[in-house]
Amino acid sequence: MENSNKIQFSRRSFLKTSSLAGGGLLIGFNLFNACKAEVEPPVDLSKLNYNDFNAFIKISPEGKVTIFNPNPEIGQGVKTSMPMLIAEELDVAWEDVYVAQGALDTENYTRQVAGGSQSLRQGWEPLRQTGATARQMLVNAAAARWGVEASECTVKEGVITAPSGQTLGYGDVVNEAALLEVPENVSLKDPKDFTIIGQNTSNVDIDEIITGKPLFGLDYKEEGMLYASVLRPPAFGQTLDSFDDTNARAVEGVKNVVRFGEKVAVLATSTWAAMKGKKALTAQWTQATPAESTAMHDETLIALLDGSKFNTMRKDGDVEKAFAAADEVLERTYEAPFLPHNCMEPMNFFANVTDTKVELVGPIQTPEWTAGRVAQLLERDVSEISLEMTRMGGGFGRRLYGDFALEAAEVSSLAKSPVQVVFSREDDMADGIYRPASKYRIKAAIKDGQITAYYLKEAAINGNMYGLIPNFFPAGALENYQVDVANYASNITTGAWRAPYTNVLASAEQSFFDELAEMMGVDRVQLHLDLLEKVKGTTDERIEYSPERLQGVIKLAVEKSNYGKTIDEVHQGFAVYYCHNTHVAEVADIIMQDGVPVVKKVTVAVDCGIVVNPLGAQNQVVGGVIDGIGHSMYGELTFKDGIPQSKNFNTYNLIRMNQTPQVDVHFVQNDLAPTGLGEPTLPPVGGAVANAIYKATGQRLYKQPYMNNLELKEVIG
C-alpha cells in the first residue's frame, strides 16, 4: 500500500455536514482535495474543474445508510463498487446499505464522469476517506454521550461499543454526530481488515434488472411527454434544403413537426407514431462538403503513412541511423475500420424546457459537460438546468457526447413540450460518433540478434493518440524509438470508443512483436520479458507502466494457459498490454472447425491492484475480452457516398453467444491501490487472436476485421 494510510485530510475537505430535516446525517466530501492533499480547496465551488468530484452519505435514525453513487453507471459496475469503498470505512453491514444514484451536482460532487476507466482509481482514497470521517464523527458522538475517549470505543457493522460494553447504533447518535466538528487525521483501514472490499458483491440493481423495473433512459416518462423521432442528414456532409411534412402530420398520434438546424423532429404520443411520422417525411439535401467513402479513407491514410507530414510524439535516439546499420528490418502496416458503438439501448434523452427551468433526464457519461452545453445552446444560466442520470444500456464512449441531450433540449424548447428523443437502431448506427478508421506502420531494426530500433507511425481520422500512449511499452526498452502521428480531417463524426486508439494499436503492436520474434528466431514471451528487464529502474517519468507488473501478468498468463506446451489441435496466441493504468496479458486458444478458426478459450491475467468487487471485476474482464474478439474478428462500418453501409443488426455483425469463447480470468493478488477495468482487457485480445490464427492457418493478419480478411480454404459440407 503506497502510503494510503498516511495521507491526511484537512477539515476543509468537507463541504457540508448538516442535519437532515427528516433526521439523519448528510456528509459531503470534496474528493478533489482528498486526491491531492497538497492542493488548496477551490474557493468558488461552481468553478470546480472536470477532474473533481464529491460523494454523499445519508444515515437514518434507524441506522440504515444511503450512499449516493456519484458517477454514471454504464454497466462498468461503479454503482456497486464506489459505494463499497465508502461502506467499508464507514464500517456498516453491506445489507444495511441502500445505494442511490446521485444526480448532477456541481456544488457537491465533481468528476461525475464515466470514462477512461478512472472511477475506482480516482475514487479509491477519497471515497474511503469519506466513510472513515463519517465513522469517526459517529464514534465521537457516542463517546461524548458516554463521557469516554473516542479512542476507547470500537465499531463493528454500525454498532459502537464503549469500554464498559454498552452499545449504541449509528442511528442512535446520528443527530448528535451531525452537530460535531469534522475530525481531521482519520485513519484508513489496513487492507487485511477489509470486510466489504474484496468480497463478491452483486450488482445493486440486480432485482430491478431481472424483474424489468424502469431503470434506463428509455424507461423514463413524464406526464404530457411526447416522443420525438429525428430525421438527420442521410449522408455525412449534407445540409437540409427543404422538407415536406404533410404525410408525417397525417400519421395518427403525430402532434408536431419541428425543424432545428439540419434536422427535423417528429413529435408524437407514442414512439411508434413518431417513428412512422419520421418515415413519412420527405426532404431534400445538399452535399455541402464532399461525400467520403471507405476506399477514399484507405487511400488517404496510406498516403499519410507514405508521406512526411507527421507530428513526433516521442523520439529516443536515432531510428534512421539504426535502420541504416541493421542486419534485418521488419516493416508492417496494420489497418482497422470505423466502428459504431451499438449500445443495446439506443441513444435517447428526456428534456423539459420551460421559461423557468430546463429539466434533463437520461443516460449520459458526462452530465456536467452536457448540462453546460445545453445551457450554452439555449442561452440559459447553468443554474436553471437540472440533470438526472439514469442507468445506461451501455456506453462504450458513445454516451460521452451528449448530442442526443442537446437535441432533446432544442426540440423541447421549440415545441414547448416535454419530449424524449428516441433514436431508432438505424439512427443509432447511421448517425453515430464512431471509432475512426486508423492505420499503423511499424518498423523494427535487428542488429546482432537485438532489436535496435522501433519506429511506429499512426495515420488516423480526426485526431491521433494522446496522453501517455506514445510512452507505453516498448517505449523505455529501446535506445532508438520513435512515434509519429498524422491525421486526416473528415466530416464523419468520430469520437472515443472503448479504449480509444489502443484498441487498434495494441493489436497491431502485439501482432508485430509476434512476427518480429519469429524473424529473430527467439521465444515470443522471452523477448518481452527481456525487453521489460531493460525498463526496470527507469527514471523517465513518462513511463507509466510497471515492467515488474507486466512481467508478473505475462508469467501468470503463461502458467495458467500452458502457453508454449503443445496441446493437440489447439493453437495459442499471446499478447500483453498496459493501458488505463492496468496491466494485462492474454492467451487465445483457437481450434480449426470445418476450416474456420474458432476462439475456444482466452486466458487472462490482470494486475489492477486490489480487486474491489471480484464479481463485478470478473464481468468487466470477460466482457472486455469478448468485446475485443467480436470487433477485431467481425466489426466493420464502411461508407459509400458519405452514407454508412450498415444500419442495423441484419447487416452488422455483433458477436453472439455461439461465437463466444470461455474466458478464464486470473487476478494478480497484491495490496496496491486499484485501477480500472472497463477498458484495459480489450486492446490486447485482437493481438492474441491474430497470433493464434497465424499458428492455426499460417496467415499473418494485418487488417481488421480478421474474418473478412482471412483466406479460408474450401469448407467441406
Place this chain on the structure above:
Amino acid sequence: MGTFQLKINGTKQTVEASDDTPLLWILRDHINLVGTKFGCGIAQCGACTVHLDGVATRSCSLPISSLEGKEITTIEGLSKHGEHPVQQAWKEIDVPQCGYCQAGQIMTASAFLGSNPNPTNDEIRNAMQGNICRCASYNSIEKAVKVASENL
C-alpha cells in the same frame, strides 16, 4: 386506430392503437410495462423478447392486430417477485453488466428451458444466440441457464 383486447400477464387489457403498432410499443408506451426493451426493431437482437402462448417471440415485429386471443407474458409477469428459477440464476451468477438486454435474455432462456429442461452447453449456446449482449456477458448467461436448468 382500433380497439384491441389483449391478455397480458394474466390480465385483460383494452388498448386503442393503430393496427400496425408492434406489441413492443403497446407494452412500453401504452400500458407502461417498460421491462421489455427496444433494441433493433427488426427482430435481430432479442431485447424485446416476450412469451406468446409460451413461445419466445420478438415483440418489436408483432403487430397488435395479430394478438387477440393470445397469452402474452412479459418479464414483469414471468413471476411475482423475481422468483422464477431463471431470474434467480441470473441473480446468483450476477449476470448483468449494463443490464439492458437481460429481460430479453431471461425471456428467451425461460421459454427454452420450458421445452428443453436439461440442455447441454451447446444447446444453450445455440438457443441463446439470437439475443445480443453488447457488454458480452455471454459466459455468465451460459452459466446461469445451466444453473436454472438444475433448479427447475
